[in-house]
Amino acid sequence: MVSFYGTELASRFMLGTALYPSPAILAEAFRASGAGIATVSVRREAGGGSAGGDFWAMIKDLGVKVLPNTAGCYSVKEAVTTAQMAREIFGTPWIKLEVIGHADTLQPDPFGLVEAARILTDEGFQVFPYTTEDVVLAERLLEAGCEVLMPWGAPIGTGLGLTNPYGLRTLRAQFPDVPLVVDAGLGLPSQAAQAMEMGYDAVLLNTAVAKAGDPVRMAQGFARAIEAGRLAYEADPMEPRDMAAPSTPVLGKAFLG
Amino acid sequence: MKIQLNGVETDITDPNLASALQELGYGGAAVATAVNEAFVPASRRTTHILSDGDRVEVVAPKQGG
Numbered sequence: 218m219v220s221f222y223g224t225e226l227a228s229r230f231m232l233g234t235a236l237y238p239s240p241a242i243l244a245e246a247f248r249a250s251g252a253g254i255a256t257v258s259v260r261r262e263a264g265g266g267s268a269g270g271d272f273w274a275m276i277k278d279l280g281v282k283v284l285p286n287t288a289g290c291y292s293v294k295e296a297v298t299t300a301q302m303a304r305e306i307f308g309t310p311w312i313k314l315e316v317i318g319h320a321d322t323l324q325p326d327p328f329g330l331v332e333a334a335r336i337l338t339d340e341g342f343q344v345f346p347y348t349t350e351d352v353v354l355a356e357r358l359l360e361a362g363c364e365v366l367m368p369w370g371a372p373i374g375t376g377l378g379l380t381n382p383y384g385l386r387t388l389r390a391q392f393p394d395v396p397l398v399v400d401a402g403l404g405l406p407s408q409a410a411q412a413m414e415m416g417y418d419a420v421l422l423n424t425a426v427a428k429a430g431d432p433v434r435m436a437q438g439f440a441r442a443i444e445a446g447r448l449a450y451e452a453d454p455m456e457p458r459d460m461a462a463p464s465t466p467v468l469g470k471a472f473l474g
Numbered sequence: 475m476k477i478q479l480n481g482v483e484t485d486i487t488d489p490n491l492a493s494a495l496q497e498l499g500y501g502g503a504a505v506a507t508a509v510n511e512a513f514v515p516a517s518r519r520t521t522h523i524l525s526d527g528d529r530v531e532v533v534a535p536k537q538g539g
Contacts, residue, residue, distance in 0.1 A: 233539030243537075258538025259506060261480040261531065264499030269534025273504055276535070286538045294511065301513040302506035302533055373539070401539075423539035 219418045221365050221396055222311070222343040224282065228253040229413070230443050231284065231398065232436070233423025240275055242432050247279050250436035255281045256313055256421065258288050259303050273306075284345060286313040291326070293333045300337055312337060313367070313400075313421075315347045323373045323401075325349060331357045338362030347400055350384035352391050359395065366392070367400035367421060370412065374424045376404025379411055389416045406435075406442030413446025414454070478529045492519040495532070505534050 218225045232252040237243035247255065255276055262269045276283060285303035290296035293316060300312045316333050318326025325348055334344045338361055346358050350368045358366060368388055371377035379385055380402065389397060399412040400421040409420045420443060429435035476483055479498065486494045491507065491514060507514045508531040514522050524530065 233537075235537035235539045237537075256538050258536045259533040260536035262500075262503065262505055262534035263480070264532075266499075266534070267503075269536060270504055272537065273535035288538055298508055298511060298513050301515075302508060305506045305513075305515060306504055306533070306535055 219396065221345070226253040226282070229419040229447055230440055231256065231419055231421035232426060233421070234276065235423055236427035237432060240272070244275060244279065246426055246432040246436040247281065249433045250426070250440050253281055254284050255279065256284045256286050256423065257307065258286050259299060259306055282311070283307050283309060284311050284313050285309065287315045289317070290315060291317050293329045293336070296329070296333045297336050300342060301340075304342065310341055310343045311345065312342050313345045313347060327351065327354045330354070331361050334358055334363050335361040345398070350381055350388050352388060355388060355392060359392075365396045365398065367398040369401045370399045370408065371402025373401045375402050376425055377402055378404060378408035382411070382415070385412070385417070386415055406438040409439050410442040410446035410449075413443055414449045416450050475524070475526045477524055477527065480531060486524070489524045490520065491522040491524055491530075494524060494530075495519065500532060503534065505532050507532055
């Protein structure tokens with residue numbers, strides 16, 4: 218079980234809801250994934266439109282927790298207002314806080330992120346900050362009231378995997394008791410397994426599943442990799458070594474020439 | 475009067491935000507609102523009076539990552 222703000226979840230897979238070929242494939246991929254949390258957003262709705270309501274009804278049918286985001290926000294004010302609107306619509310204090318600082322890399326703005334996290338925490342939100350592997354920034358976010366941190370594996374939508382394993386290992390080691398989620402940049406199940414083997418509590422991804430040729434099979438692949446990685450972490454892996462060491466006993470080998 | 479509804483100039487007859495949403499076809503929809511970049515909770519829409527040129531944003535649930 219993994220716990221975020223006192224809510225326990227059986228699955229360590231958090232899955233986004235964007236970019237799927239169709240709503241039906243989205244729903245099927247979710248069921249195949251076993252994910253317990255779905256990320257969602259708020260966007261402009263035309264008068265008389267029903268797209269938002271239809272989507273929301275489908276997500277409610279999945280029976281998962283929703284984690285609204287502030288995707289695309291570049292300022293503290295924008296992110297805070299978006300979070301306030303999302304809380305009203307989705308009826309949850311959870312918010313995946315994104316304050317973007319750089320358009321090409323979608324790298325978080327660390328200064329705006331901390332400021333927005335503090336404001337939202339004071340307003341009763343439970344903040345899941347989309348951050349980097351920076352240890353000092355992590356400290357500041359925890360001081361601002363965050364009880365979960367979500368460092369990127371790589372820039373959003375790139376599928377590059379864990380581009381800074383050293384930084385992610387350091388973050389894990391520095392904050393052993395804080396739930397940590399690798400969020401963004403994963404492209405393959407093996408990369409999710411790598412994050413879980415490091416001791417990350419969960420992974421959050423979207424594009425790798427939604428843009429796969431077969432999103433449902435890819436959702437299954439990620440689910441198994443996440444479980445495999447977690448099992449490996451809990452099993453206390455062996456230490457790697459440089460020199461070979463035979464696994465078959467040398468003693469008792471027949472003398473044959 | 476004219477407002478900017480989701481970035482588009484739009485005519486409304488009643489300056490009350492709740493009435494304007496009804497008039498614009500949002501009645502009963504799961505939407506959230508902001509006026510001039512400030513959140514206006516659903517509970518305050520009936521008492522919020524719009525002014526000419528106000529920027530009104532109306533959002534609904536959407537897919538997200």
